[in-house]
Every structure is written in structure tokens, then in C-alpha cells.
Amino acid sequence: MLQSQLFTRTSKTAPKEEEAINAILLTRAGFVDKLMSGVYTFLPLGLRVIHRISQIIREEMNAVGGQEVSMPVLHPKKNWEQTDRWNSVDILFKFTSYYTKTDLVLGPTHEEVVTPLLKKFILSYKDLPRAVFQIQNKFRDELRAKSGLMRGREFLMKDMYSFHASEADLDEYYEKAKIAYETIFKRVGLGKQTVLTYASGGTFSKYSHEYQTIVETGEDNVFLCQKCNIAVNKEIIADQSTCPQCGNKDLKPVKAAEVGNIFKLGTKFSKPFEFQYKDQSGSLQDIWMGCYGIGISRLMGVVVEAFHDDKGMIWPESIAPYQIHLICLDDTSKTKSDILYQELQKNQIEVLYDDRMDKTPGEKLADADLIGIPYRVILSERTGDNIEIKKRSESDIKLISKKELFVQMGK
Ligand code: ATP
Numbered sequence: 001m002l003q004s005q006l007f008t009r010t011s012k013t014a015p016k017e018e019e020a021i022n023a024i025l026l027t028r029a030g031f032v033d034k035l036m037s038g039v040y041t042f043l044p045l046g047l048r049v050i051h052r053i054s055q056i057i058r059e060e061m062n063a064v065g066g067q068e069v070s071m072p073v074l075h076p077k078k079n080w081e082q083t084d085r086w087n088s089v090d091i092l093f094k095f096t097s098y099y100t101k102t103d104l105v106l107g108p109t110h111e112e113v114v115t116p117l118l119k120k121f122i123l124s125y126k127d128l129p130r131a132v133f134q135i136q137n138k139f140r141d142e143l144r145a146k147s148g149l150m151r152g153r154e155f156l157m158k159d160m161y162s163f164h165a166s167e168a169d170l171d172e173y174y175e176k177a178k179i180a181y182e183t184i185f186k187r188v189g190l191g192k193q194t195v196l197t198y199a200s201g202g203t204f205s206k207y208s209h210e211y212q213t214i215v216e217t218g219e220d221n222v223f224l225c226q227k228c229n230i231a232v233n234k235e236i237i238a239d240q241s242t243c244p245q246c247g248n249k250d251l252k253p254v255k256a257a258e259v260g261n262i263f264k265l266g267t268k269f270s271k272p273f274e275f276q277y278k279d280q281s282g283s284l285q286d287i288w289m290g291c292y293g294i295g296i297s298r299l300m301g302v303v304v305e306a307f308h309d310d311k312g313m314i315w316p317e318s319i320a321p322y323q324i325h326l327i328c329l330d331d332t333s334k335t336k337s338d339i340l341y342q343e344l345q346k347n348q349i350e351v352l353y354d355d356r357m358d359k360t361p362g363e364k365l366a367d368a369d370l371i372g373i374p375y376r377v378i379l380s381e382r383t384g385d386n387i388e389i390k391k392r393s394e395s396d397i398k399l400i401s402k403k404e405l406f407v408q409m410g411k
């Protein structure tokens with residue numbers, strides 16, 4: 001991508017009315033634009049990050065047998081009445097159709113849609129287990145939408161729902177989902193910071209599990225067990241002083257952001273929709289369900305909170321908008337830089353090329369630090385046939401050959 005052609009622009013000053021670091025940096029770098037509190041446009045650079053995170057999640061959900069669907073965002077009131085959640089859930093965006101006078105809600109989660117949907121197809125034990133997932137915008141009328149992408153009123157979520165013949169089968173699948181989640185957080189670059197966290201359960205299980213990324217700006221308070229690297233959410237106060245996994249009593253309070261949540265729903269949603277299956281003897285049995293969420297746009301915000309410095313963002317390679325930021329500092333290196341840009345593209349190496357001739361070298365370098373692409377590459381008279389390369393996460397500048405650059409990029 002030629003930076004001169006990007007319709008967005010970087011800004012030196014922080015946007016008004018933003019407090020969160022993620023919102024400030026993402027806006028300044030031209031990744032997102034705020035429409036109103038908790039509602040953002042994803043601009044070309046930001047959307048590339050969203051797509052890369054989504055693709056990692058999609059691959060890992062497919063690997064545990066998830067089948068991707070896209071359910072409607074518009075839900076009828078009756079489904080939410082059936083589960084008794086029309087009045088009890090406070091974050092619903094409700095409205096009435098002008099023509100049909102029916103009450104509707106913008107989906108904040110999809111148990112009310114996925115349960116009757118799967119009921120149409122799952123009839124017998126032979127049809128189980130099944131898991132479906134989607135990647136879609138969710139709508140929640142959140143009280144405090146001040147943390148940029150970390151708490152949106154419209155935000156992107158991956159939600160998966162699994163359906164089982166027995167509690168034991170749900171338990172087995174739940175453990176597979178845990179492993180998939182660990183893989184996802186590792187792949188997006190948050191493996192070290194993200195811990196499995198015991199949270200309050202509900203009707204069918206003692207605990208649910210959250211995935212909490214330890215960041216100072218997180219909204220949640222968790223108690224970290226440094227022995228087995230799991231945490232306990234402060235909300236399950238009853239036994240916050242003991243690690244539920246190893247019994248350690250020395251837990252450390254830390255701030256964290258919830259990037260994912262997995263839950264054994266049991267028969268909570270299958271019961272109100274009378275969703276049952278026929279077992280081998282032909283008698284009707286309850287369906288057991290699990291649900292598995294990841295806040296994709298929140299995760300993007302959390303990555304910025306976790307990886308930045310006073311100059312800007314520092315993207316992990318796996319989710320960066322581009323791998324290389326090629327910068328042409330002045331006229332004398334324009335031809336050389338143009339050629340390298342073509343070669344990188346030919347080799348399918350994702351490159352943002354700062355070919356803007358109306359910017360000073362200082363402005364270009366500052367923009368590269370702000371945008372945070374993993375490798376900055378510069379050609380100049382000084383570099384001769386070689387290439388100057390600098391990792392955004394390190395301060396060393398190295399001179400390498402073109403060939404070495406391609407090897408470094410996995411080519
Ligand atoms: P929270 O306690 O932070 O409000 P939640 O328990 O309501 O989260 P879930 O309903 O389990 O969240 O949703 C699944 C995931 O979606 C969460 O783990 C989180 O990463 C993300 N998420 C939830 N609410 C928001 C929001 N308002 N903005 C962005 N992401 C969100």
C-alpha cells in the first residue's frame with residue numbers, strides 16, 4: 001500500500017474526549033475513528049488488524065470443529081421473553097418497528113437465536129455434538145463506554161455455542177475449547193500476559209472461565225497465582241485468597257482486561273426452547289450447551305494497551321497491519337525504494353510504503369513509530385546495496401542485504 005494514497009492521516013495531537021491510551025493512539029495513527037461514545041469506524045489500517053485477529057480465531061475454532069455461520073443482528077422480542085431475559089438484561093438496545101409495531105432488540109449475544117436455530121436440525125444422538133460460531137458486531141447499551149475499544153456499545157465478538165448429548169460430553173469439549181483459547185492468545189501475541197481466570201459460574205457449574213490479560217489499564221481486578229499462573233476474579237469473593245487449582249494462598253492482586261469468556265450453560269437455554277434429542281432407546285433427553293466468547297475489537301485495544309511506548313504502538317507480527325514499513329526519506333533514494341517496494345509485493349510480503357514526498361524525514365519516522373509496524377526498512381545513499389532495518393520493538397538498527405531481508409520475512 002502506498003501511504004500517499006491512504007485516505008487517512010496521522011495526527012500529532014490526541015483526540016478530544018478520549019482518555020484511554022488505545023483510543024488515543026489508534027485514532028492518532030488513523031486506525032479507528034469515533035462516531036460517538038463506544039462506537040468506532042475501523043479505517044483501512046485498523047480493519048487489517050481486525051481481519052488478522054479474526055482469521056487466527058477462525059482457524060482455531062475450525063480446528064475444534066466449529067462451523068461458521070452468520071446469524072441476524074435483529075432479534076424479535078419473543079425469543080428474549082422465552083428465556084426471561086427481555087426485562088432482566090439491562091444492556092439491551094430495544095426498539096419498535098414503525099410498520100409492524102413489533103418490539104425488536106439488537107443482538108448483544110446469540111443464545112436466543114442459536115438455540116432455536118439448532119433445534120431445527122439436531123434431532124437425535126447421531127446429530128451430536130455440534131458447535132457453531134460467528135464473528136459479528138454485538139450491541140450493548142453499556143453504562144461506561146470510556147475505554148476506547150475496550151468497552152464498546154457496538155463491538156466485534158466471536159461467539160461459539162456447542163451442543164452435547166450429556167454433561168460429560170460438554171465437559172470434554174470445554175477442555176478442548178480451553179486449549180484452543182490458549183493457542184489463540186499465544187498466536188495474537190498475548191500468551192504471556194493472558195491468564196485463565198476462575199469467575200463466578202451460575203446454575204450448572206461452580207466456575208466459568210475468563211481469559212484475563214494483565215494490563216494496568218484493565219477494568220477488572222483479579223488475584224494472580226504465581227505458582228500455576230491462573231487467576232481468580234475478584235467478583236468470586238468467597239474464596240479469593242486460595243488458588244482453586246493448586247491451593248496456594250499467596251495470590252497477588254493485579255488489574256486485567258477480560259478478552260474472552262467460556263461458560264458451561266448446561267440446559268439453561270435448551271429448556272426454555274424445549275430443545276431435546278432422541279437417545280439410542282428413542283426417549284427424549286435434554287441438550288447440554290456451552291458458550292465461548294472472545295471480544296475481538298476489545299482484544300485489539302488490549303494489545304495496544306499492552307504494547308506501546310511514548311512514540312506509539314508496537315504490533316506483534318501476527319496481527320500487524322503490514323509486516324514492513326518501507327520509508328523513502330528523500331528524492332535520492334526514490335528509485336531504489338520503488339524497486340524494493342515492487343519486489344516485496346511480488347513476494348507477497350505485506351508492505352506499507354511511505355512514498356510521501358511532501359513530508360520531512362522526521363515526520364515520516366515519527367509516523368512509523370506511531371503506526372507501529374514490526375519492521376522499518378530504509379534505503380539511502382549511505383546504505384549502498386544494503387538495507388537499513390529496525391525492529392519497532394528494539395532500538396538497534398542493522399544493515400542487511402536484500403536477500404537477508406527476504407529470509408527474515410520467511411521467503
Ligand atoms: P464484561 O464483564 O467486560 O462486560 P461480559 O462478561 O459482559 O464482559 P461476555 O458477555 O462474556 O462479556 O462477552 C464475551 C467477550 O466479549 C468478553 O470476554 C469481552 O472480551 C467482550 N466484550 C464484552 N463486552 C464488551 C464491550 N462492551 N466492548 C468490547 N468487548 C466486549
Ligand code: MG
Pocket residue numbers: none
Ligand atoms: Mg458486560
